[in-house]
Amino acid sequence: MRMKLSFLLLLTLLTISSQMLAQEKVIMDTDIGDDIDDAYAVALALASPELKILGITSAWGNTELRSQMLDRLLCLAGRSDVPVLSGVKTTTENVFSQQVWARAGEGRVHGDAVDFLLDAIRKNPGEITLLAIAPLTNIGAAMDRDPVTFKKLKRIVMMGGSIRRGYGDTGLTPAHGPDAEYNIAMDVAAARKLFQSGVPIYLMPLDSTQLALDETKREMLTTVSTPLTDALLVLTAEWQRASHQVTPVLYDVMAVAFAIKPELCPVTAMHISVSEEGKTKEGPGTPNTNVCLASDAETFFQFLMPRLLKQDLHGNSSCVR
Template structure:
């Protein structure tokens, strides 16, 4: 990849978000303009604290962090039963020295996208609460976004329910607002692809052996990450959110197909499901590039090469 890409990363930082954040902060081809935090994997206080821990650990405390919304964009019509968390409430990294900025995340997103003179890539790897709120106040900001890359959804299966992926299920109205907003290029990285972006215990040890802040930090957060996404394979972990950053660096890490995608916001058993019109039966024009698979070897190569000392690409 040539040139530097300006990126805003929206995170609910638990374990896999932390790895995405490290790659985005460390890779020389990415100019990380700022991070906004959302509630999702954890509370807004926990996700903000973890985000600061990660940036401090890899020596990128200069990247500004903005605290986002603490609750979903829209009330849920059904009770949301909390499951046993798979992310550590506090990442195994040193307590942060830096602090979040005082400007609220939604306000900062709107102001930044309204005033930028260079288009920005938006990468939400959390529930889409902040992005939907910003679009509702200022829909024109979509024109400042050259590409939005979202970790969320699934066609073949879910992980929060039988049919719904967690990020979408947590705030499905927000997700549908973003999907239907009319972005010039919207890429959806769903479970269908992320459950192929696997890192093994042996590879985690390899990252730790790099001895760099990125390598040791990624190994520390992944070692404690227990994902329910890969049945019968306890020695591998899907690093869902990091696949979005890997895609920015090497688009061939995923296979994309253009579909119309919407979110079920009313059904009981299908609440939060991403509805992917794979046969073009609905009559709606495609609105998303949908990742149907991922190249695990290519993904790990991106991860390892970014987290080592030598970042020459």
Template sequence: MATPIILDCDPGHDDAIALLLALGSPELELLGVTTTYGNQTLEKTTANALRVLELAGRGDVPVASGASAPLERKLVVAAHVHGESGLDGPTLPPPSLAPVSEDAVEWMAGVVADAAGPVTLIPTGPLTNVARYLDEHGAEGLERIVLMGGAIAEGNMTPAAEFNVWADPEAAQAVLDAPLDVTMIGLDVTHKAVTGPDVQRRLRDAGSIGVFVAELVDFFTVYHRETYGWDGAPIHDAVAVAHVLRPGLVQTKLRNVEVERESELCRGRTVVDLWHRTDRPANAHVGVDLDSAAFFDLLVERIGRLG
């Protein structure tokens, strides 16, 4: 039986690829997509989600528009990475579809209540929608949360913090403290999912959707080449989806994770008690390693199914 999922995202190049991976994977039943600010403004990320679904011929998948700003912090978007549209690179037409709801939290609650079994949430942007959902509806009906965000040892928005958690650290802490199974897929593993010329060639050979994904990566690589010197780009968000559909790709450890919310210097740092230095109870499975070759084999194969 396929695992029912809701993808909460802010497309975004890697969110778009994560969405396509979910669509190409029969192990997953995509009940719908909820959108948030993050890689660009909510209006743009919602349009991007609709555009990607239409490209894949899956306009039947509902999209609900969600948070336009963090719970407490000032809105900041990652246009410096994802461009003016949030999905710069290949050209997609404006969406012909519209969101089914402007209230992602209430829409999600209805879907979870109606689902045949417990639902897995896969948030790949700032965690505002999910924190609000948990505050208003609790964890009943949810199987687990597998989020892309945070890190044990590095940052990409600041020296200390990954962008999704930095954008809304209060929401991130609320999600990590939720009374259910939470997995954090952070930069420590997603920075092992960096494309290169071979992956790009394989994607282009995988059909029309593969060409689109390769063109997304072409644009996404520019920032990462200038920043890290990499000849490719990390497909962060697709790793979270891959972890749900293919257990074993990501190695995790059950640890305590706390989010720094007081310091401006370290705002949004996910403090992972990797070596049990405290008595704080474990609250999340934390990604520590990735089978990169198997991940890209899976990604190329599933994208090829769509093309």
């Protein structure tokens, strides 16, 4: 009996060790707080043991308030061990729809996002996946500061661009063609540098990321109460009030999902360039990007919803000042 228990213990330890070894090292770069999809993207990453989150960097606009929001979200999930770094501040006319919730969180000192990213790459050359779900200002700054180190990223998985379908082109009505997608258009110079960088890019554009979290799925989230799921519901309500919209579109979540399960968004090798107005254009030339042109919404939500509903992330429910 004792030998059997020892064997089971050893098997359990080996299983845990193999899972830890198999974890993908990731850094997330997010403009959480404006649209609601970033919050769901961070939640999916936290609920996915396949990912080892080395840090989360805030991007675009009021990056310090975004960092404060991330602090609170991580505290609720019991993951205050994950470093949060503030990126380059910019001017933006976007509405920080979730700022009331963000400002109620405990503030702390945050380091420099660009320095953190480059230092992490130096310590883990060829091992880090950068999950880029924001305008590319931090990434452009990292390329400018140390292009040699930046190229030692394993890959970039990003939500951005519009190849054949634009905003609202979901297949239910005639497509009007590609648009200048927000994450690309807000910093065209950085986007151009990235697509010319030689770093492997996996692009989730509007073509494959217009995934609506409908009322039925939002109702499902009310059936489970954890600090993290409760936060998602409150943040969704704040976004709805501020944006005068009802149904979230989970653009950024597909980038995180792809990093975990790439078959959710099959990619095609393409040559992508960025126009002056921020449009991502396919054209002739050596492929520089792996692009997901289509995804299946039902399969995506069958992957996402159980992770949000069954996750067991319990931190301090009073992560406020």
